[in-house]
Amino acid sequence: MIISKLKEALICFKAGRVTLPYPFQPHEPEGDFRGQLVVDVEKCVGCGGCAEVCPPRCIEISDPSHDKRVIEFFLERCTYCARCVEVCPEDAITASKEYETATNDRNDMHIRVEVFMSTCRRCGRCYEPPTPLDRLTVTGFRPPVGEEQP
Numbered sequence: 509m510i511i512s513k514l515k516e517a518l519i520c521f522k523a524g525r526v527t528l529p530y531p532f533q534p535h536e537p538e539g540d541f542r543g544q545l546v547v548d549v550e551k552c553v554g555c556g557g558c559a560e561v562c563p564p565r566c567i568e569i570s571d572p573s574h575d576k577r578v579i580e581f582f583l584e585r586c587t588y589c590a591r592c593v594e595v596c597p598e599d600a601i602t603a604s605k606e607y608e609t610a611t612n613d614r615n616d617m618h619i620r621v622e623v624f625m626s627t628c629r630r631c632g633r634c635y636e637p638p639t640p641l642d643r644l645t646v647t648g649f650r651p652p653v654g655e656e657q658p
């Protein structure tokens with residue numbers, strides 16, 4: 509018993525120091541590390557694919573009006589699985605190397621994206637206008653909420 513413990517101690521002494529000096533020195537994560545999400549609001553087209561695949565349902569989609577879609581990320585529930593990163597067709601979401609996410613303000617973990625949408629005249633569902641010029645056309649053409657399309 510004592511001999512095995514001494515052997516164990518010898519092995520530990522030989523190994524030297526194996527713990528990292530973090531947090532006294534900065535620690536750079538590995539290349540494929542999945543840290544806090546960053547969303548490029550300019551790239552998002554409001555497809556909702558990220559919300560579909562998010563296991564803890566921390567991405568919520570709402571359509572407050574017929575020309576606006578809101579995508580909200582409540583990252584305090586994020587498990588850093590990166591499913592949303594994989595499925596986003598526009599590469600609008602990236603997993604950064606940031607891991608120091610502790611905060612006393614929940615708003616620090618909240619990302620809100622507002623996307624201007626077109627509405628299909630047949631089914632009424634939203635879609636992203638193909639170009640900025642199309643968006644202008646749609647805005648000028650569209651009647652106020654609740655009125656019939658001409």
Ligand code: SF4
Pocket residue numbers: 545558561562563564565566567585586587588589590591592593
């Ligand atoms: S990384 Fe995973 S848990 Fe976090 S928002 Fe994306 S899909 Fe949801």
Ligand code: SF4
Pocket residue numbers: 551552553554555556557558559579595596597598599600601
């Ligand atoms: S972030 Fe990507 S997957 Fe999510 S709604 Fe925007 S374009 Fe679609």
